[in-house]
Amino acid sequence: MTSPSREVPVSAIVLVGPMGAGKTSVGRRVARALGTSFTDTDKVVVRDHGPIPAVFEQVGEAGFRELERVAVAEALTRGGVVALGGGAILDARTRADLAGQRVVFLTVSPRIVAGRIQGTDRPLLAEADPVGRWQKIFAERRRLYDEVADLTLDTSSGPLAAVVAEIVQWAQQTQKAEEQA
Secondary structure: OOOOOOOOOOOOEEEEOOOOOOHHHHHHHHHHHHOOOEEEHHHHHHHHHOOHHHHHHHHHHHHHHHHHHHHHHHHHHHOOEEEOOOOHHHOHHHHHHHOOOEEEEEEOOHHHHHHHHOOOOOHHHOOOOHHHHHHHHHHHHHHHHHHHOOEEEEOOOOOHHHHHHHHHHHHHHHHHHHHHO
């Protein structure tokens, strides 16, 4: 069965949230369940420019954010399910682009994220108290996540399958609404 042709394509499903919230894990599963593509914008940056810690070292955070912006714009044009890096929403152009997308904000508690970020090579968490730094970054960005989100879900407890199922159900409902509009 083919889907009906549309003048305006169905928007992407975009996952935003702090580092360690599960955007990549959830995004892959949502894409699989919906039979669509999945893009992790951090992976696009790595594919095109090398490991993120090396990019930070070579061009700094501002340079990384510009490369990230290009990766986000590219991913959004392809549609499907897109997981954004935690700081991608800092760019006003990205936030404007998200206005036409279906955006899910994944949250996670500091207690749970501690295990998820331990031993990672995330440049913004390379200090003595990575969880404290994570909390500070999350607090600074929280308003922006809330601003762009259509749906907010917490990944701190329960199986990720429940979060995936909720996103899939919501995505299917919003797609039907878009098709009827």
